[in-house]
Amino acid sequence: MIEPAYHDFYAGRRVLITGGLGFIGSNLAHRLVSLNARVLLVDSLVPDYGGNPFNVQDIRDAVTINVADIRDQHAMRYLVQGQDIIFNLAGQISHIDSMRDPYTDLEINCRSQLSLLEACRHNNPEAKIIYASTRQVYGKPRYLPVDEEHLAWPTDVNGINKLAGERYHLVYSQVYGLQATSLRLTNTYGPRQLLCHNRQGFIGWFIRQAIDGEEIQLFGDGRQVRDLTYVDDVVEAFLLAGFSDQVNGQIFNLGGLQPISLRDLVELLLKTVGAGSYRLVPFPDEKRAIDIGDFYANYDRIRRVLGWEPRVGIEEGLARTVEFYRAHRQHYWSRCINPLEVP
Amino acid sequence: MIEPAYHDFYAGRRVLITGGLGFIGSNLAHRLVSLNARVLLVDSLVPDYGGNPFNVQDIRDAVTINVADIRDQHAMRYLVQGQDIIFNLAGQISHIDSMRDPYTDLEINCRSQLSLLEACRHNNPEAKIIYASTRQVYGKPRYLPVDEEHLAWPTDVNGINKLAGERYHLVYSQVYGLQATSLRLTNTYGPRQLLCHNRQGFIGWFIRQAIDGEEIQLFGDGRQVRDLTYVDDVVEAFLLAGFSDQVNGQIFNLGGLQPISLRDLVELLLKTVGAGSYRLVPFPDEKRAIDIGDFYANYDRIRRVLGWEPRVGIEEGLARTVEFYRAHRQHYWSRCINPLEVP
Numbered sequence: 110m111i112e113p114a115y116h117d118f119y120a121g122r123r124v125l126i127t128g129g130l131g132f133i134g135s136n137l138a139h140r141l142v143s144l145n146a147r148v149l150l151v152d153s154l155v156p157d158y159g160g161n162p163f164n165v166q167d168i169r170d171a172v173t174i175n176v177a178d179i180r181d182q183h184a185m186r187y188l189v190q191g192q193d194i195i196f197n198l199a200g201q202i203s204h205i206d207s208m209r210d211p212y213t214d215l216e217i218n219c220r221s222q223l224s225l226l227e228a229c230r231h232n233n234p235e236a237k238i239i240y241a242s243t244r245q246v247y248g249k250p251r252y253l254p255v256d257e258e259h260l261a262w263p264t265d266v267n268g269i270n271k272l273a274g275e276r277y278h279l280v281y282s283q284v285y286g287l288q289a290t291s292l293r294l295t296n297t298y299g300p301r302q303l304l305c306h307n308r309q310g311f312i313g314w315f316i317r318q319a320i321d322g323e324e325i326q327l328f329g330d331g332r333q334v335r336d337l338t339y340v341d342d343v344v345e346a347f348l349l350a351g352f353s354d355q356v357n358g359q360i361f362n363l364g365g366l367q368p369i370s371l372r373d374l375v376e377l378l379l380k381t382v383g384a385g386s387y388r389l390v391p392f393p394d395e396k397r398a399i400d401i402g403d404f405y406a407n408y409d410r411i412r413r414v415l416g417w418e419p420r421v422g423i424e425e426g427l428a429r430t431v432e433f434y435r436a437h438r439q440h441y442w443s444r445c446i447n448p449l450e451v452p
Numbered sequence: 453m454i455e456p457a458y459h460d461f462y463a464g465r466r467v468l469i470t471g472g473l474g475f476i477g478s479n480l481a482h483r484l485v486s487l488n489a490r491v492l493l494v495d496s497l498v499p500d501y502g503g504n505p506f507n508v509q510d511i512r513d514a515v516t517i518n519v520a521d522i523r524d525q526h527a528m529r530y531l532v533q534g535q536d537i538i539f540n541l542a543g544q545i546s547h548i549d550s551m552r553d554p555y556t557d558l559e560i561n562c563r564s565q566l567s568l569l570e571a572c573r574h575n576n577p578e579a580k581i582i583y584a585s586t587r588q589v590y591g592k593p594r595y596l597p598v599d600e601e602h603l604a605w606p607t608d609v610n611g612i613n614k615l616a617g618e619r620y621h622l623v624y625s626q627v628y629g630l631q632a633t634s635l636r637l638t639n640t641y642g643p644r645q646l647l648c649h650n651r652q653g654f655i656g657w658f659i660r661q662a663i664d665g666e667e668i669q670l671f672g673d674g675r676q677v678r679d680l681t682y683v684d685d686v687v688e689a690f691l692l693a694g695f696s697d698q699v700n701g702q703i704f705n706l707g708g709l710q711p712i713s714l715r716d717l718v719e720l721l722l723k724t725v726g727a728g729s730y731r732l733v734p735f736p737d738e739k740r741a742i743d744i745g746d747f748y749a750n751y752d753r754i755r756r757v758l759g760w761e762p763r764v765g766i767e768e769g770l771a772r773t774v775e776f777y778r779a780h781r782q783h784y785w786s787r788c789i790n791p792l793e794v795p
Contacts, residue, residue, distance in 0.1 A: 212563065212566065219558060258603065260601065260603060262619075263619060266620065266623060272616070273615070276605075276612040277609065280606070280609060280612065283607065284551065284741040398626065
C-alpha cells in the first residue's frame with residue numbers, strides 16, 4: 110500500500126475531534142492514534158446521540174477524553190486552544206428528531222457551530238477546521254449525480270440547520286481568514302455506528318435487523334437509489350482535508366463507489382448475514398413528507414483537489430461491518446449510552 | 453386606477469404584522485387600514501432596530517398594537533391565534549450587527565421564526581404566512597439578473613440566518629401544510645425607514661446625508677449596481693401574496709424598475725434634494741469582506757404568478773421619500789426609538 114501524503118503530518122499534531130466518541134469521530138480517532146497524533150476527543154454523551162464510550166475502549170489510553178457539550182461556550186473556548194486541527198463532527202443528526210424538537214437541533218447544529226467558530230476566531234485563529242456537513246442540505250435532487258453546484262433546498266429542519274452550520278464555517282473563513290472546510294457526507298456506514306434506535310438513518314438499522322434475523326421494512330417500492338460510503342473512506346477524506354492547504358473556504362461532496370437501490374442493498378445485506386428477510390411497506394406520513402427520492406453524489410471535486418475516492422466496495426464494507434457488530438453486539442444493541450461507562 | 457384583485461379581500465380580515473412598527477410593516481399597515489382590515493401590529497421596539505411608534509401615529513386608533521418580541525414564545529403563541537394572514541416582517545436586518553453579535557441574529561432570525569411557525573402549526577394551522585426574506589441569501593451573484601434558481605451562498609451571518617428562517621417556512625409548508633410564502637426583497641427605500649444609524653443599508657443613510665447637505669462616501673468606484681424597490685411596491689407584493697392561493701411553499705424575488713449604479717443613484721439623489729456632495733473612498737475592511745459586487749434581481753416569477761411589478765420609478769420614489777423626511781425629520785434623525793413614545 111502506498112503511504113498517504115499526510116502520513117507524517119499528523120505525528121505529534123494536536124487534533125481535536127468534536128463528537129469524538131461518535132461513529133465517524135471514533136473511527137477517525139483510531140486512525141489518528143495510529144498516526145501518532147495527540148488526540149483530544151470532546152463528546153457530550155447525550156443519550157440517544159452517537160457518542161458511545163465503547164467506541165474508543167481500545168484506544169482510551171492513547172487519547173484524551175473530555176466530556177462536554179459543544180453548546181457549552183466556555184468549555185469550548187478553553188478546549189479549542191492550542192489545537193492544530195479541529196475535526197468538527199458533533200451534531201444532532203436525526204431528521205425525525207429535528208422535526209419533533211427543532212429547537213434542540215437549532216442549538217446544536219447552529220448556535221454551537223457559531224460558538225466553536227467564535228472560540229477559534231478569538232482563541233485559535235490558526236486552527237484548521239474540517240466540518241462534517243451532509244447531503245441532506247441538497248434536499249430532493251433536481252439532477253443526478255448531485256454536485257456542489259446543486260441548489261441547497263433542504264426538506265427538513267435538520268438539513269436547514271446543518272446548511273447554516275456549514276455556511277458559518279465558510280463565512281468565518283472568508284471574513285476572518287479561518288481555515289475552514291466542509292465535507293458533505295452521504296450515507297456513511299460501518300463499525301461503531303449508533304444502533305440502539307432507528308432514528309439515525311436506515312443502514313445501521315437494516316444491519317441490526319438483518320443480524321437479528323428480523324424482517325426489514327422497505328418503504329415504497331424499495332427502488333430508491335442511494336450512495337453509501339464506508340466509514341474508513343470518510344475518515345480518509347477528513348485526514349486528507351486536514352492536511353491540505355487547497356481546501357480552505359470550500360465544500361466537497363463525498364460519495365459512494367456506485368449507487369445502489371435500497372432493495373439491492375438489503376438483498377446484499379441479507380446474503381452477507383445469511384439471515385433475515387424484507388418486505389415492502391407504504392411510506393409512513395412523517396417520513397414521506399421529508400423523503401428525497403433518489404440520491405447519489407458527484408465527488409469529482411474532492412477527487413480532483415485531494416485525490417480522494419471511495420475504495421471500500423459495498424460487499425466488503427458490509428462484511429466488515431457485520432463482523433464488527435457480531436463481535437461487539439452487546440455494546441450497541443441493548444440501550445443507548447450508559448453514563449456509568451464514561452471513561 | 454384599476455382596483456387590485458385583493459381590493460375587497462382584506463376588509464374585515466384579521467391581519468397580524470410582525471415588525472409592524474418598522475419600515476415596511478408600518479407602510480403595509482397603512483394600506484391595510486385603508487382596506488379596512490383588522491390589523492394587529494406586533495413589534496419589539498428593540499432600540500436600534502426599525503420599530504418607531506411615529507410610523508403609525510396617524511393610524512394608531514385604527515390598529516391594535518402589541519409590544520412583544522418575536523423571541524417571546526408564549527406571547528407569540530397567543531398572538532397568532534385567530535389571525536387570517538400573518539405578514540412576518542420582524543427581523544434583525546443589519547449585516548454588520550450580525551457579524552458583531554451572531555447570537556442575537558440567530559435568536560431573532562432563526563429561533564423566533566421556528567417559534568412563530570410552531571405557534572401557527574399548533575394554534576392556527578389555517579393562517580396564511582408571508583415571510584420577508586432578502587436578496588442577501590444569494591450572496592455574491594454568479595450571473596445577473598439573479599433569479600430564484602441562483603445558488604444561495606450568503607456572505608454574512610445575517611444572510612445565513614435569513615436563509616434558514618425562510619427555509620423553515622417552506623419546510624413547514626411542505627411537511628405540515630402551512631400556507632407559507634417567502635418574498636426575497638432587494639433594497640427597499642421610502643418613508644418610515646430607520647435613519648438614526650447607518651447599519652441598516654446604504655440608501656436611507658444616503659438620503660439622510662443628502663438632506664443634511666453632508667458629503668456622502670461611496671465605497672470603491674461607486675459603479676456597484678443595485679436594484680431598488682420603493683416601499684409602496686413592496687407593500688403591494690405582500691398584499692398580492694397574502695391574497696393568492698398560488699404561492700404556498702414558494703419563494704419569489706422582488707426587484708426594481710431598473711438597475712442603477714450607486715454613483716448614478718447618489719447623483720440623482722443630490723439633484724432631488726438640491727444639496728450635498730459625494731466622494732469616492734476605499735472600502736473599509738469589514739464591509740469589503742461581506743460586499744457582494746453588483747446585484748439586481750430577476751422578478752419574472754412573481755410577475756407571472758401574481759402580476760406584480762414595480763411601478764414607482766427611482767426619481768419619483770426619491771422625491772416622495774425626501775419630502776416625507778423633510779416633513780418628519782425630528783422623528784427619524786435624532787435618536788433611535790424613545791420608549792416614552794410607545795403608543
